């Protein structure tokens with residue numbers, strides 16, 4: 154397919170956004186009954202549920218660690234989340250994303266407070282339109298907070314892209330597909346710590362610095378929305 158024009162002369166993107174604009178975002182915590190904590194997060198057409206169980210007994214028991222909890226994470230895309238035919242089993246990409254999401258979360262959860270237990274996190278992509286790992290991480294950290302799991306901070310995440318020579322915040326699928334670079338970034342903002350950083354494509358040193366500044370701006374807005382989503386749930390519990 155021929156590459157479509159993605160940014161107009163006056164800097165407007167395919168979906169009408171400015172270069173530094175996030176997609177419309179929705180966040181809600183406590184959306185599922187069966188898990189200990191849950192969240193739903195939407196970035197434009199990207200829609201993700203996250204559910205958390207635990208701390209709970211480890212199965213099989215011999216995997217339990219005497220000094221800390223095990224964090225298990227499964228990132229999964231539903232068969233109807235993408236246009237192409239998606240294999241039913243876990244793809245290599247899903248295994249990789251489960252690992253990077255787990256490693257990011259391990260850096261903020263106080264695992265040593267729950268020895269011999271496991272904390273199990275499920276990230277389920279309902280619809281994918283770019284940025285599912287960052288949306289998944291944002292949802293997973295909300296679900297952990299909803300489960301009452303002690304953490305040093307929450308994680309907020311977004312991807313910056315380079316499209317037709319411009320740096321753009323919060324890339325959607327078509328920008329990811331046809332763009333020159335994609336830089337997913339996740340941070341624990343209060344700790345000022347970067348917990349995930351991947352780069353697909355090439356950026357100059359100067360572009361990388363600008364992209365990181367753009368990511369930080371987006372992340373601080375997303376972090377604020379996470380705090381508000383948590384407050385919405387817990388203030389309504391107090392009132393009710």
Ligand code: UDP
Nearest residue numbers: 235236237281282283284285286287326329
């Ligand atoms: N995608 C797809 N089919 C797949 C995997 C990905 O259509 O099997 C699309 C989907 O919209 C996804 C985007 O490609 O969000 C970018 O995927 P990437 O691997 O860069 O991860 P993401 O940006 O979702 O974290």
